[in-house]
Amino acid sequence: MEQKVYRRIKDLPESERPYEKCQIYGVSSLTDAELLATIIRTGTKNCQSVELAQRILSISGQYEGILSIHHVTMENLLELKGIGLVKATQILCVAELAKRLAKASVDTRQEFHSPKEVAKAYMESMRHLEKEEVRLLLFDGKHRFIKEAVISVGTVNASICNSREIFIEALNAKAVYMILLHNHPSGDPTPSGEDIRITKKLRDGAEMIGIPLSDHIIIGEHCYTSFKEKGLI
Secondary structure, eight states, X not given: OOOOOOOSGGGSOGGGSHHHHHHHHOGXXXXXXXXXXXXXXXXBTTBOHHHHHHHHHTOOSSOOGGGGGGGOOHHHHHTSTTOOHHHHHHHHHHHHHHHHHHHHTSXXXXXXXXXXXXXXXXXXXXXXXXXXXXXXXXXXXXXBEEEEEEEEEOOSSXXXXXXXXXXHHHHHTTOSEEEEEEEOTTSOOOXXXXXXXXXXXXXXXXXXXXXXXXXXXXXXXXXXXXXXXXTOO
């Protein structure tokens, strides 16, 4: 028997419509495409919203599924039939909201007692970045987080780390110790030779100004490398 094709959301069985399914079974019951369909709301004459959402989730050649939302551009979205400026803007805002929610999870009063805790707090906000980004985390004497500063944003596989800027940030914040953090867009957090060289240089300089560099953590895809845990610092 030929399977029936539903071109309109309202023609779907009630239990398969995103809004109704959410109300009946809860938001966690929705697939990624159904969640996105509730944002874009409508599709086209020959493509209902869930199908259009599936196309959006496949738009990136490198990233498949929900992760692709972090890597699409306005231009990519506008190339899809059924996606205009308003819907494209909504989708990009959802991606940005997700990033900010992840970043907000780092409470300014939070205490970090292990590299694993630091990596967990920053994993979602950094693992999607397409360029290397160096961040400096500053702490007081009770291990409480004082502030975060973006030191540099590099290319796909290289970043520029300014020692002078790092030390000025630390001194101005009256930090007691600091942690360096950066991502590898490849997803592999293995330190490069340059990573190791720069870290040793910063460690020596930090000791001279009396604000130790406690760790350098590299964020990968759901994984991390801690220089402290590896005995590299």
